[in-house]
Amino acid sequence: MSSRTYHVPQGGHPPQTDLLSGRAVFTNAYAVIPSGVQRDIVVSYLPHWDSTRVWVLARPLSGFAETFSHYLMEIAPAGGSDMPEPDKDAEGALFVVGGKLSLKLADGEFELRPGSFAYVPPGCAWSIRNRGLDPAQVHWIRKLYQRVPGVAVPEAIVINEDSIEPIAMPGTEGRWATTRFVDPADMRHDMHITIVTFEPGGTIPFAETHVMEHGLYVLEGKAVYRLNQDWVEVEAGDYMWLRAFCPQACYAGGPGRFRYLLYKDVNRHMNLRQGPPLV
Template identity: 90%
Template sequence: MSSRVYHVPQGGLPPQTDLLGGRAVFTNAYAVIPSGVQRDIVVSHLPHWDDTRVWVLARPLSGFAETFSHYLMDIAPGGGSDMPEPDDDAEGALFVAGGKLVLEVAGRERELRPGGFAYVPPGCVWRIRNRGPGPAQLHWIRKLYQRVPGLSAPEAILTNEDSIEPVAMPGTEGRWATTRFIDPADMRHDMHINVVTFEPGGTIPFEETHVMEHGLYVLEGKAVYRLNRDWVEVEAGDYMWLRAFCPQACYAGGPGRFRYLLYKDVNRHMNLRQGPPLI
């Protein structure tokens, strides 16, 4: 069994005596959604999902996310869905942060505990249920799959973070490493989902400025992040969206590790024409 602990939202509402000020930031280059705003009053509900509430952390929107949506789901015992995905062209990535869920995909059934990951190809039939005694928390990232002539769609992936050896970034002696759920050399995939880990004091030592759009959910620890022209403090439970080419860097604040779940779009030509509406 994994001993890892991932942040899960607490919901509820703050007391009336709390100050109104917070750390939320929304710009056309980046956004920060702090853990403290993931409250009961802002949950959503989805068709064909039973006993499930959803915090929508990112969605395609003018001036916001362009390639993906990111849901953080809280699934009560017995809850889940037999018809989770309404769009046959959508692919999905699932990451379990708390509790246990039973996933059926591509004819296989697997219990997913914290750290569990699944990639669901477009058009694949899948079901998911919480058969445990307590609530379960699930990250669900959705994207319209970009098909390429001569390349088939990828098959389903079922694994756990504990089963994957992190890859240290060159020259960092392991202070900065990525756990890669999807093979970066597999050109069939048009998105990557990683867990990025920084040991205390570890850094991204330059301002990355690149074409990949990012969604980052902080699973553990705290850091100071450089986003465009600003330095922003982030901690477990915070979510960051970074537009393509938004300058970014960070250093882990300690005393423990800083870890986040990362989405990025990859491996495709730049779209020169207006495409279909994104999810």
């Protein structure tokens, strides 16, 4: 699959002549955060991160995301962090969409470029720096890892999607495919980060209704997405959150491919009581 593109946020401020109306939606079942609202006025900053600004797309919140947080980060030249993760029980996934970054893990240093994916297990020391001349943009998804007695914690992963062959969904003739960074049968992992690709005309032809919470960031193209009872138009740079069991479907009308970065929580028992999840 050649000529991939990755949306990079532009920031800035809209002119005073712009209309107030937009496509942002926040409900109990889903939310849509359009690319146009990812402006300078809504950026955040994090402790121990130098020359880095963050758009927080999802965070644990009553009536919103329950299992994860999703940051879209812009790291200026020489920026980054030597102490990025404050929680020893958190795992992380990084996906680079712009620029180049240097990632240090216990087993070496890796250069990340657009399309690079890194999985950082809980308790793993790591650091990240922009050693280039241009700003770099990276998605950072964080989740509290749910340990299971007798199941090992997964090792770190660093890979680029260029080296992964997308897997077509059965019966779709390649119009709907998934790029998997982790084997879905690997019980060590309690979250999956994948890239879903629809060729023009590809569809999710039924209302998917299942237990996984979803976070979707549109990397490329546009589509009409069914969220609960509503059809919404989405394009590159938009973010969607879906709570567990929210019905979803999709129609990718073209003219180009429609691709999104997808988070799902997987491979663990359902929590039956208040407090930390059981495993």
